[in-house]
Amino acid sequence: MTLPLVLALVAAAVVLSPILVRSMDRAAGYPIAALFFAAAGVLGRHLGEVSDGNPLTWHRTWASDILGPGTGVEFALRADGLSIFFALLALVIGGVVMCYSAAYLPRNEGNTSFYTIMTAFTLSVLVLVLADDVVLLFIGWELVSIASFMLIARSGSSGEDGSYRTLALTFFGGLTLLAALALAAASTGTTSLTQILASDVWAQDHGLAVTVAVLVAVSGFTKAAQFPFHFWLPEAMAAATPVSAFLHAAAVVKAGVYLLLRFSTIFADVTAWNVLLTTTGLFTALMSATFAITKTDLKHLTAYSTVSHLGWIVAAIGIGTPLALAAALTHTLAHALFKSSLFMLIGVVDHEAGSRDMRRLGKLYDKMPFTFAATCVAAASMAAVPPLFGFLSKESILDAFEQSPYGAVLLAVGGVAAFLTFVYSAKIVFGGFVDGPKDTTGVHEAPVALWLPAALPGLMSAVVPFLLVPVSGPISAGVRAITGEDYHAHLALWHGVTPPFLVSLAVLVAGIAFILFARKPFFARAENKELLPFNGNQALRGLYLSSKALGRQCGRLADSFNPSRHLVPIFGLVVLVGLSTALLTSGVDGVPLAPRAEGIDVWWDLIPFAIIALSVVGLVSTRSRLASTVLIGTVGVGMSLQMLMLGAPDVALTQILVESLTVVVMMVVLRYQPRMFPETPRRRQVAAAVFALLAGLVAFLGVWGLLGRHDRSDLAEWYLTQGGEATGADNIVAVIIVEFRGFDTLGELSVLGMAAVVIAAVTQSMPRHMFEAGTRPRPFGQSQFNALPLRKAAALVVPVLVVLSVIIFFRGHTAPGGGFVAALVLATAFALNYLSRGADTFIVRELSPVKLAGWGIIIAISSGFIGFVEGGFMYAIHGEIAGQHLTTSLIFDFGIYLAVLGMVTQAINRLGGYLRPGTEVANLDYSRDEPENPLPSIPEPEHPENAVEAHPAPLNPAHDPKPVTEKEL
Secondary structure, three states: OOOHHHHHHHEEEEEEEEHHHHOOOHHHHHHHHEEEHHHHHHHHOOOOHHHHHHEEEEEEEEEOOOOOOOOEEEEEEOOOOHHHHHHHHHHHHHHOOOOOOOHOOOOOOHHHHHHHHHHHHHHHHHHHHEOOOOOHHHHHEEEHHHHHHHHOOOOHHHHHHHHHHHHHHHHHHHHHHHHHHHHHHHEEEEEEEEHHHOHHHHHHHHHHHHHHHHHHHHHHHOOOHOOOOOOOOHHHHHHHHHHHHHHHHOHHHHHHHHHHHHHHHHHHHHHHHHHHHHHHHHHHHHHHHHHHHHHOHHHHHHHHHHHHHHHHHHHHHHHHOHHHHHHHHHHHHHHHHHHHHHHHHHHHHHHHOOEEEHOOOOOOOOOOHHHHHHHHHHHHOOOOOOOOOHHHHHHHHHHHOOOOOOOOHHHHHHHHHHHHHHHHHHHHHHHHHOOOOOOOOOOOOOOOOHHHHHHHHHHHHHHHHHHHHHHHHHHHHHHHHOOOOOOOOOOOOOOOHHHHHHHHHHHHHHHHHHHHHHHHHHHHHHHOOOOOOOHHHHHHHHHHHHHHHHHHHHHHHOOEEEEEEEEHHHHHHHHHHHHHHHHOOOOEEEEEEEOOOOOOOHHHHHHHHHHHHHHHHHHHHOHHHHHHHHHHHHHHHHHHHHHHHHHHHHHHHHHHHHHHHHHHHHHHHHOOOOOOOOOOHHHHHHHHHHHHHHHHHHHHHHHHHHOOOOOHHHHHHHHHHHHHHHHHOHHHHHEEEEEEEEHHHHHHHHHHHHHHHHHHHHHOOOOOOHHHOOOOOOOOOOHHHHHHHHHHHHHHHHHHHHHHHHHHHHHHOOOOOOOOHHHHHHHHHHHHHHHHOOOOOOOOOOOHHHHHHHHHHHHHHHHHHHHHHOOOOOOOOOEOOOOEEEHHHHHHHHHHHHHHHHHHHHHHHHOOOOOOOOOOOOOOHHHHOOOOOOOOOOOOOHHHHHHHOOOEEEOOOOOOOOOOOOOOO
């Protein structure tokens, strides 16, 4: 239970963050850090065990038989040498960042959102690196993207554009990863990450291996900010400094590195993988180092340095040898230490000096001596100055370069990149503390609580070289987890006079000479220099505009209010395929189209057929929109009757309720349109008739030849004979929906919730000037008078419908009913209530539909986790209480109930609700709505408070004489 405990501790930090901030404000970072360190302690005490080749595992079934019998998705966690390395990195660096945040953040300024999202960020990283199922891994991957987006976006307008670009690029990586994982799972027949990596498929199918390798590489590039996806990382500098420190050192970028290392198990010998990672990594390292030198903002400079060092790591992963993988892990650790420290120290400078731009800083080395000293150590480690840990990690990568087939070329490129690294590292120190032109009088050293957490990781770069034996263990375990070989890393500061050492020595000498003789003029000349004609942001915007233009051109194919343009291609294809099948083949899948003799002579079926046929004839004959709506309703009545006669009362009841509510919504929509359809030319009528007859013929042949002749499937027989016994239910239709095929229903439920959102978005965007004159706010003359009979009827019927809704909900397991149809019954009560008002009005509060739909989806999803007690996600647990058979699927059904209510009430609210102030239609001509022989006006009553208003005002419905305030809306 170690791994669930680790996740539980971090999840507790997420839950407790708002409470802690409320009581401690920014100091909430200290107890949160304590939880992180506690989780690291729980995990770290198993480090020796894991290093010896005994990974920690934990799993629970999530969904069964996904890819076939015996397969499934599991909530599976596994901590091997690689996973525990990255998990401890995230927890320890995250804890230090939280301590720093407790002193850095302003008081009483949005700290709740900061700590909540940061802790959720950490939890997402842990889910990603500990996942042993590709579905869980993908969820962790996407959660990391969402958390980083939210942290960048919370910085306000300065981070809004960057956050959207970050989201677009990282979500693109999510799509490529989804494709890669889907191919891997389908090819290996499992979603288990361990089994996928151990499968023989990759050696047997080289094409598949190359395809998945490229997709995984692109996914890793998006998170690890490799070319051409590199530009999102500097944009993330709009976020607060603690976010930058965590994001660059242990979170998003390390997620990309982890993915590439994890899949090196199967792709280390794939040439496409090796070439793609090595060339992209080294190019990114050179390019970003060059860009870093031109920056004057310390955070932007350090961000580009992150991209450059990630390029070093990716290039080492691409080489693929155990030595190279050990070098990648070593540099990952070194980078986390000095980079997190540098970001936090830059935040200290910004906090005390009021700027992080070198042009606005002065000589701070004597004003902030502790910050200066810590920055020197961290920057020197980044520049690979011996004997710091950064020197050792960079040497290990150069050693890996030397042993590759193209060692000389890689060493030469690595040497140039190392020199550029030395140059921009020097720029941080001298530009931030020595060469600044401004007067720094009044600037003083930061409090110890601020600079000490910032300095600690960087200072560890000076300590770790003397603790190489204990550090070698986790790195060796990480390599063994990737390769499966018995590898032991040999970290040392001195390996003799070797080519990598000579490259390092040359870089060190050239770097010192540069600082002494060329620093100031070179930095002045390179200041904010544009090296390319366009940047990544402009390229992404150009791609966006091009895609938008292409989409607009494609959209013109269907950009019409004429339904023919939408329906003709679809029905034309159906007609073509149907007639071709009937005329050119003898059957489908070897089964002849000839119908059986029995089972098609039930003459009672002619009754619903006649209702539907007459309604359709009326539909194509009338030009009245009102009549068309009524006839569509009668078609639904005929269909409902047919279903009832076929012995499907559940479906029949649902259908008739859906038809009733649909007619109500359509009638509300009709108020925005002319009363009559436009005249249709004779030629189009003939063409449409021919086309309709052909489509009807194909549909008839399909039903007559296929649906009317097959026997029940084995699955249907099992549902009927054994489904009831397995669930203790008599209503097998409802049980299939909420238990056997609950995943399908959950997807449909999400669609209902989204429909509520879409209805709100569409109705709010409707231009009011397009409304037909006289349609709002009063659809009919004397509307209040006309509504009186229905108002009296509703007072009697609505309570009955409410009680009936509850009864139908609870009886759905044993008789026709269930959450969906019960919600439709209650929605019918809402519709009756609306129709009885005689005026535009909301039937529920404005935000209630969204809340109903949202809570419905949350309850439905949450109920699925109860199934883990006995089976898997959405596994229904049955039992008896007070002699009544109950099941956890009832909770799921309640979620359906709320979501359906939310969708229907949203439709009525938005289409039939009164207008907001300022949106009413000007100069409405109400004369069109008055009948030719209007009813006599209602005389003015003696007591106006008891009167029924004949002509309600747009925003003051008669049933509610109190003015409607914006808050109530």
